[in-house]
Amino acid sequence: xxxxxxxxxxxxxxxxxxxxxxANECTSCKARFFDRRNACAACFGTQFSKAKISNSGIVRSxxxxxxxxxxxxxxxxxxxxxxxxxxxxxxxxxxxxTPEKVSLGMKVQLATYSLGTDDNGAEAIGFGYEPAx
Amino acid sequence: xxTDDIYIxxxxxxxxxxxxxxxxxxxxxxxxxxxxxxxxxxxxxxxILAAGNLMGSGGVGQMIQKQVxxxxxxxxxxxxxxxxxxxxxxxxxxxxxxxECDMGLAVGVEKLAGVGLLGGGGxxxxxxxxxxxxxxxxxxxxxxxLIGTATMPxxxxxxxxxxxxxxxxxxxxxxxxxxxxxxxxSTLNPLAAYTKRMTLEEIMNxxxxxxxxxxxxxxxxxxxAAAAVVVSGAKLKTLSREQQRRxxxxxxxxxxxxxxxxxCQVLPDVNTLTRIAAKQAYESSGVSPQDLDLVELHxxxxxxxxxxxxxxxxxxxxxxxxxxxxxxxxxxxxxPVNVSGGLESKGHPISATGIANIWExxxxxxxxxxxxxIEGAKVGLAHVIGLxxxxxxxxxxxxxx
Ligand SMILES: [Zn+2]
Numbered sequence: 371x372x373x374x375x376x377x378x379x380x381x382x383x384x385x386x387x388x389x390x391x392x393a394n395e396c397t398s399c400k401a402r403f404f405d406r407r408n409a410c411a412a413c414f415g416t417q418f419s420k421a422k423i424s425n426s427g428i429v430r431s432x433x434x435x436x437x438x439x440x441x442x443x444x445x446x447x448x449x450x451x452x453x454x455x456x457x458x459x460x461x462x463x464x465x466x467x468t469p470e471k472v473s474l475g476m477k478v479q480l481a482t483y484s485l486g487t488d489d490n491g492a493e494a495i496g497f498g499y500e501p502a503x
Numbered sequence: 504x505x506t507d508d509i510y511i512x513x514x515x516x517x518x519x520x521x522x523x524x525x526x527x528x529x530x531x532x533x534x535x536x537x538x539x540x541x542x543x544x545x546x547x548x549x550x551i552l553a554a555g556n557l558m559g560s561g562g563v564g565q566m567i568q569k570q571v572x573x574x575x576x577x578x579x580x581x582x583x584x585x586x587x588x589x590x591x592x593x594x595x596x597x598x599x600x601x602x603e604c605d606m607g608l609a610v611g612v613e614k615l616a617g618v619g620l621l622g623g624g625g626x627x628x629x630x631x632x633x634x635x636x637x638x639x640x641x642x643x644x645x646x647x648x649l650i651g652t653a654t655m656p657x658x659x660x661x662x663x664x665x666x667x668x669x670x671x672x673x674x675x676x677x678x679x680x681x682x683x684x685x686x687x688x689s690t691l692n693p694l695a696a697y698t699k700r701m702t703l704e705e706i707m708n709x710x711x712x713x714x715x716x717x718x719x720x721x722x723x724x725x726x727x728a729a730a731a732v733v734v735s736g737a738k739l740k741t742l743s744r745e746q747q748r749r750x751x752x753x754x755x756x757x758x759x760x761x762x763x764x765x766x767c768q769v770l771p772d773v774n775t776l777t778r779i780a781a782k783q784a785y786e787s788s789g790v791s792p793q794d795l796d797l798v799e800l801h802x803x804x805x806x807x808x809x810x811x812x813x814x815x816x817x818x819x820x821x822x823x824x825x826x827x828x829x830x831x832x833x834x835x836x837x838x839p840v841n842v843s844g845g846l847e848s849k850g851h852p853i854s855a856t857g858i859a860n861i862w863e864x865x866x867x868x869x870x871x872x873x874x875x876x877i878e879g880a881k882v883g884l885a886h887v888i889g890l891x892x893x894x895x896x897x898x899x900x901x902x903x904x
Contacts, residue, residue: 377634377636377643378641378643379642379643379644379646379649379650380636380640380641380642380643380646380650381636381640381641382640382641401763401765403768404640404768404769405639405640405768406639406640406641411763411768412763429668430665430668431661431662431664431665431668431770432661432664433652433656433657433660433661433664433713433714433715433716434711434713434714435648435652435654435656435657435713435714436710436711436712436713436714437620437654437656437710437711437712437713438620438623438647438648438652438654438657439620439623439624439625439626439647439648439654440625440626441625441626441627442623442626442627442647442648443648444648446648446652448651448652448657448661449651449661450651450661450665450766450769450770455765456765457765457766457769457770458769459650459651459769459770460650460651461648461649461650461651469675469714469715474664474667474668475668485627485634485643485644485649488632488633488634489632489633490633492633492634494634494643494644496649496650497650
């Protein structure tokens with residue numbers, strides 16, 4: 371089997387055998403950020419290390435988006451997940467997008483899916499959180 | 504009146520709505536000329552102009568001057584998201600406080616009728632071409648809709664839901680009831696874009712935009728302008744007794760940005776900076792939340808109004824749901840909130856909003872609000888927040904005369 375190249379949707383999604391998210395963690399105050407950093411917004415430090423984010427969490431907030439920019443498929447559930455103290459923005463996936471099926475405080479776990487393959491044969495991988503087993 | 508106090512001398516807002524035949528300069532000029540007339544002064548008296556307009560091409564201050572009076576004074580074109588109007592006002596106030604002039608003018612204007620969804624960016628790519636990482640997150644495509652949402656309705660829906668997660672009781676129906684209140688209030692405001700009373704059922708059954716906010720629970724995109732003339736206490740003493748009587752004291756003028764908090768770069772934190780601004784405003788004015796006769800707060804969505812009851816300390820921490828359910832924020836309640844109809848019905852021409860809410864408070868403090876007058880109003884608070892974030896809080900008091 372040909373090893374198709376996979377690219378993550380964002381560079382803080384780490385693919386491979388143990389898929390997870392990782393943050394840039396300030397070495398002095400432990401504040402965590404998902405973007406490329408110039409310095410720490412909390413303590414102004416400039417040293418960062420990679421921190422692995424827990425794959426499980428609870429839904430701290432959500433909205434069911436039914437009105438989005440043209441081309442964005444709706445409805446979808448946008449949520450803030452509390453992953454053992456680190457907040458993550460993501461969609462809730464593999465769940466019916468209704469207020470009956472999604473609730474505040476529900477337990478969720480990281481899951482990935484394919485966004486399709488480009489002309490060079492690279493497959494983009496997205497992530498979301500699904501109801502925990 | 505103390506010489507180093509600041510007063511609103513004249514203030515005006517246009518009716519909010521649709522103005523297909525007027526541009527931003529027309530609308531701003533209308534508000535500016537009316538604010539000057541309201542204060543009994545002219546452009547010749549003004550020492551600084553601060554102007555805000557987000558959606559236009561920039562330099563709106565000088566464009567306005569070219570219609571209403573080019574006097575060579577310094578112009579500051581300011582931009583601070585939905586707090587732009589408040590920022591313009593505060594810029595004029597700071598110039599007076601710095602002793603650069605004794606009278607200033609602030610104006611905010613926006614043409615927003617027919618503009619759709621704000622925030623969030625475009626659609627994701629379809630497969631093909633090349634998945635190439637770009638930007639600060641190394642994203643291979645637009646992520647709105649794939650990694651949550653940054654649209655305004657979606658963001659503020661989550662702000663309200665987060666409050667519900669923390670304290671409970673924040674249901675779809677509760678948020679819809681907040682909207683019901685504001686639409687009811689709007690029926691008394693001839694300058695509001697929408698003045699139709701809506702039943703709870705109508706609100707809940709309207710088009711869902713971003714659960715739990717349906718369309719009438721979202722601020723209305725519309726056109727409008729608002730302008731204010733501010734003056735030093737020293738200068739006001741030299742003006743007529745009638746000008747002094749109608750002048751409204753600016754007891755606090757505060758602007759904050761969002762301090763770092765865990766999660767603030769994941770979901771904008773609209774709470775901490777509002778709480779800090781409110782605390783500073785209460786401390787510097789000596790006014791307490793219980794003293795407020797009315798409050799205009801930034802109900803860009805019904806879900807936002809709930810959290811700001813708490814952030815502005817109108818209720819106990821965590822007590823916003825009970826506070827609303829007590830009826831406190833209806834116009835006959837203990838702390839009337841958004842008697843103008845709020846952004847959900849009055850409308851939200853972004854840069855005008857932070858001055859229009861001050862106009863509403865001044866209107867009541869001057870006893871000129873007609874059928875929607877809050878009787879005997881002596882002190883009020885105006886709050887705006889712009890995502891990014893910026894928060895403006897002004898506390899206003901009736902003239903002692
Ligand atoms: Zn740090």
